[in-house]
Amino acid sequence: MLTSYIVAVAIATPLTGWLSQRPGVKHLKAAAVAGFTIASVLYGIAGTLVQIIGARLLQGLFGAALVPLSRSILLDVNPRKKQGQAMAVWGMDVMVGPVPRASARGLANRQLQLALGVLHQRAEAQ
Secondary structure, three states: OHHHHHHHHHHHOOHHHHHHHOOOHHHHHHHHHHHHHHHHHHHHHOOOHHHHHHHHHHHHHHHOOHHHHHHHHHHHHOOHHHHHHHHHHHHHHHHHOHHHHHHHHHHHHHHHHHHHHHHHHHHHHO
């Protein structure tokens, strides 16, 4: 699954610049978001390994354009003096984002374990 995604991204990323000149950056970004969303739904409902691999391949094809197009739009909407700052803020999610996500995931797992423990104890008591 991972290999199909990586190969699709490697093939589609270089095409992003060329494709963005055809329909335009905004239209390509909208198509990429829609395609990635549909591919994610297909991945979620996949019932066989072939369907999973196919959905991941589609995610890679559509998802490959998201990062370069996001950066392109970011540079277009910010004045030259603010572009470095804008790129730094954009990249902070990669550095800072995993910390609260991991904490929230750990808290949610702990709460689920406690809830299941209480339900198990109640079931044994009856």
